[in-house]
Amino acid sequence: MSGTARYNRQILLPEIGEAGQHKLLESKVLVIGSGGLGAAILPYLAAAGVGEIGIVDDDLIEISNLQRQVIYKTDAIGKSKAKQAKAMISDLNPLVKVKSISEKLSGKNAISLFEKYDIIVDATDNIAIKYLINDACLATEKPMVYGSIFRFQGQVSVFNYQNGPTYRCLYPDENSNAANCEDAGVLGVSVGIIGMLQANEILKMILGIGKVLSGKILVYNTLNNEQQKYDFEKSNFEAITREAFEEKYNKCEVEEINFEAALNEIDTEGALFLDVRNTDESPKISIKNQIQIPLMHLEKEIEKLDKNQKIYVFCQSGIRSKIAAELLQKHRFKNIKSIAGGALAMKNVLSKKNSYDSNENELSRQLTN
CATH class of the missing domain: 3.40.250.10 (Rhodanese-like domain)
Incomplete structure (x- = not known):
């Protein structure tokens, strides 16, 4: 089946057309984490025809993951998340180039990985890694698509987009504490909704359509279907250069x-x-x-x-x-x-x-x- 036939329904949209589909084909997106958020993000990027997708995750699939990480099957328990996610994408859309990176994101590999992609997606539940992603995005001048979940409430934003506000502008306190899904509990559909909202921001950025959530954070509550958007400004902090990044993450x-x-x-x-x-x-x-x-x-x-x-x-x-x-x-x-x-x-x-x-x-x- 040809690419045109596969993507026909979105090519029909005047905001996309064949020119937009070509933009998707030429785009490269790196997703950090293939857990709950990643399980919602990855299929929609692949189905839309994003040309190249990288998946960074050093974790193995556990039975407790299956409640929300719906791209994995029961017989995949104990296997690499990144590799299983790659297999899923290849089955869904063989036209997409996929690279699975079964290692933990760190100060040693972040810069070299981020350089190869256009958009970086935070699909993690680890606060320290979110700051690392933010800082590496600043050092490489890449936008960061952010998502997080706490019980029935989720947040979505886009940082460092066209020199806009960053994660540190919204959350300057690096020593703050937050529980992850394992500690706080989560309903699978909540993670799915937030992940799809992240995917939506990614596609809008690639296509150059709509209003990107830069300088805004969307807060969505799945229990009562209420959502709010809050504005936040870019703060005056010292720019994170590659040298500053290396100093912070790799010196000691x-x-x-x-x-x-x-x-x-x-x-x-x-x-x-x-x-x-x-x-x-x-x-x-x-x-x-x-x-x-x-x-x-x-x-x-x-x-x-x-x-x-x-x-x-x-x-x-x-x-x-x-x-x-x-x-x-x-x-x-x-x-x-x-x-x-x-x-x-x-x-x-x-x-x-x-x-x-x-x-x-x-x-x-x-x-x-």
Whole structure:
């Protein structure tokens, strides 16, 4: 079947026509994340005929994903999300060129990846990665299509579009905390709606039609079908050049570790778990070899720490712990790791471990009796 026949219904639109379809064919879009938002974005970009799509995701498919990540099938559990998403796109529209990148976005690969695409799409639920995407977009002068979900409420905006406001203009506090879908819960259709709104912004930018959500954020509530649009201005902050990006993200590389792996070393001599949250923050974490020094006091109280210790730093979600780890490295601490996901991830692991231990104890009691 020819491309013209495939895209006939949108070519009929006077705002698109054959010239618009050619723009789509020539466009290149990079989607960061192929979870709930990505599962809604990717099929519509492919079906519309976007010429080249890149998918960045280092995650594997879990059974709990299927409730909202509807492009995956049950028999794909345990497989790479990026590779399965690529297979879906190829089945849907073999005319689209697809590249799956099964690795985590980082300061090391963001610039080189972003350079190859016209539009960068944030389909993640990780606050630290959103700031990374924003900063890499500024360094490479690419627009960022933003989406986020909290329970029944979603947000959509476009940052850095034609030198417009950025993510940092709207959310300047990099140390803010936000729960992801796993912690807060989410209904699959909510993610789908927000993802499709993101796809709509992408297609409008490529085609040069309509009004792009630049300097505006759309907030949509799926429970009552209410939506609002809020304006925000570009703030006066120092431009993020490539040099500034490299300085921020790669000068002092902090190694991240999952809490499961760190927990295996809890009895290791010389291991210390450093909580850099404020004392009033929840959830409370209580584990062996733990000390709490809020980030704002860390430099003043750094003498409380032993440079020979293996230190695992955690905060609420994994952002401040990286800042703390960098600070310790500058003070010549050698063995520092930041716990990915922070206390929110640690809480889930500890809850599962406690539940498992309780079941084991009960089984042991029954066998003894």
